[in-house]
Amino acid sequence: MDTNEARASDPVLRRLDDLLPDLTALYKDIHSHPELSMQEMRTASLAADRLRAAGYDVTTGVGKTGVVGLLRNGDGPTVMLRADMDALPIQEATGLDYASTATATDREGRTVPVSHMCGHDMHVTWLAGATKLLAETRSSWHGTLMAVFQPAEETGEGALGMIRDGLFDRFPKPDVILGQHVMVGPSGTVAGRAGAITSAADSLQIRLFGRGAHGSMPQASIDPVVMAAATVLRLQTIVSRELAAAEAAVVTVGVLQAGTKENVIPDEAIIKLNVRTFDAGVRARVLAAIERIVNAEAAASGAPRPPEITALDSYPLNVNDRDASKRVVDAFRAHFGAERVRETGPAPASEDFGSFGSEWRVPSVFWFVGGTDPDTYAKAKAANRLNELPVNHSPKFAPVLEPTLPMGVETLVVATRAWLSA
Ligand code: ZN
Ligand code: ZN
Numbered sequence: 001m002d003t004n005e006a007r008a009s010d011p012v013l014r015r016l017d018d019l020l021p022d023l024t025a026l027y028k029d030i031h032s033h034p035e036l037s038m039q040e041m042r043t044a045s046l047a048a049d050r051l052r053a054a055g056y057d058v059t060t061g062v063g064k065t066g067v068v069g070l071l072r073n074g075d076g077p078t079v080m081l082r083a084d085m086d087a088l089p090i091q092e093a094t095g096l097d098y099a100s101t102a103t104a105t106d107r108e109g110r111t112v113p114v115s116h117m118c119g120h121d122m123h124v125t126w127l128a129g130a131t132k133l134l135a136e137t138r139s140s141w142h143g144t145l146m147a148v149f150q151p152a153e154e155t156g157e158g159a160l161g162m163i164r165d166g167l168f169d170r171f172p173k174p175d176v177i178l179g180q181h182v183m184v185g186p187s188g189t190v191a192g193r194a195g196a197i198t199s200a201a202d203s204l205q206i207r208l209f210g211r212g213a214h215g216s217m218p219q220a221s222i223d224p225v226v227m228a229a230a231t232v233l234r235l236q237t238i239v240s241r242e243l244a245a246a247e248a249a250v251v252t253v254g255v256l257q258a259g260t261k262e263n264v265i266p267d268e269a270i271i272k273l274n275v276r277t278f279d280a281g282v283r284a285r286v287l288a289a290i291e292r293i294v295n296a297e298a299a300a301s302g303a304p305r306p307p308e309i310t311a312l313d314s315y316p317l318n319v320n321d322r323d324a325s326k327r328v329v330d331a332f333r334a335h336f337g338a339e340r341v342r343e344t345g346p347a348p349a350s351e352d353f354g355s356f357g358s359e360w361r362v363p364s365v366f367w368f369v370g371g372t373d374p375d376t377y378a379k380a381k382a383a384n385r386l387n388e389l390p391v392n393h394s395p396k397f398a399p400v401l402e403p404t405l406p407m408g409v410e411t412l413v414v415a416t417r418a419w420l421s422a
Contacts (some may be wrong), residue, residue, distance in 0.1 A: 030125065038152045040151050040152075048069075048149075052069075062165050064161060066158065066161070073138045077174075078143060079178065079416050083147075087115055088115060100115040118393055127147055148356075177356050177360075178366075180408060185368060188404075190336065198347050200277045200280075202283070203275075210303060234293050249282055255273075258270070276350065318350075319364075336410075377389070
């Protein structure tokens with residue numbers, strides 16, 4: 001059965017086609033009015049208005065701009081659906097007629113371009129569509145639907161911000177938490193897996209202390225440039241020499257800064273690095289190895305004091321519950337047909353969605369909805385050029401609206417009904 005047939009014969013989803021013009025307008029509106037993390041006032045109010053109009057009890061300002069909508073519809077399970085709302089400080093280069101030209105003031109007071117280059121505008125639209133359809137057809141299911149529009153995914157603060165603002169005390173504990181992300185992949189398909197779906201991410205800043213001197217008198221210095229260079233090289237041995245072949249991690253040094261002039265040995269050097277892992281034990285070992293190497297390299301140089309290691313942002317490992325994933329994937333296969341449901345490996349991307357399930361001790365499932373034109377994807381695949389397709393955070397990331405937009409509404413409704421059935 002193709003997607004349109006599956007939709008037409010479904011009592012909830014057959015209303016989706018009528019909803020599409022409105023959802024497309026909502027998507028383009030949010031796309032051309034993107035907001036930075038923790039500044040999502042306009043997007044949050046659009047989401048809240050839609051929930052209220054559909055009959056949900058709405059709470060705003062949860063974790064600053066977060067919105068929670070509750071639809072209590074008799075006895076039955078509680079399902080939480082989550083969409084993130086924030087955009088990125090990137091100049092959009094998609095050339096679309098609804099492309100963003102917006103700017104905003106970031107936390108450092110700089111004026112920056114803003115655009116939805118991670119597709120969170122699609123996530124908001126999907127959740128607005130699914131919550132409306134499920135509300136309109138509430139005679140066909142029982143239970144409680146909890147819609148969560150979350151701020152600041154891109155800075156890793158939003159989920160924890162909502163949790164610290166009492167999410168777990170103020171709202172009913174769900175039986176399952178569901179979320180989805182638009183990604184490179186043929187539009188009209190959905191991809192998932194049981195177990196780790198996105199990586200844990202940890203960013204660290206390391207300040208290495210030396211002793212500055214004239215460049216002509218190295219004997220008077222403790223050179224932090226050499227200390228930093230040795231540290232960066234030695235850090236490469238964590239993944240290559242300390243992990244087993246079947247274990248996976250990424251350690252990337254993205255910032256290496258020291259000095260201002262060629263004949264001056266500086267006092268200190270800064271390294272900033274990012275770690276991606278898919279297993280809690282591997283994560284702990286990699287972080288411990290970084291600390292050990294950084295301290296040992298400083299000691300080897302005779303540093304006047306130990307390095308200062310500061311945690312920057314951190315994202316949890318996002319693990320799909322095995323039973324809940326199977327329930328979602330079985331529902332997808334039954335609805336879309338097996339050929340539209342792909343198995344994916346764990347993505348080295350990170351997501352704070354995992355915090356809701358791990359902190360609340362509720363099973364959660366996260367999956368990817370393809371956003372690439374299927375012909376473009378097939379051609380790139382045949383030419384072994386999939387890596388050249390614009391990915392999330394690229395200034396050219398532009399999901400095709402048809403069928404990505406209806407597909408994501410459909411996946412949310414199908415997965416939700418795997419719990420909230422009659
Ligand atoms: Zn992103
Ligand atoms: Zn994202």
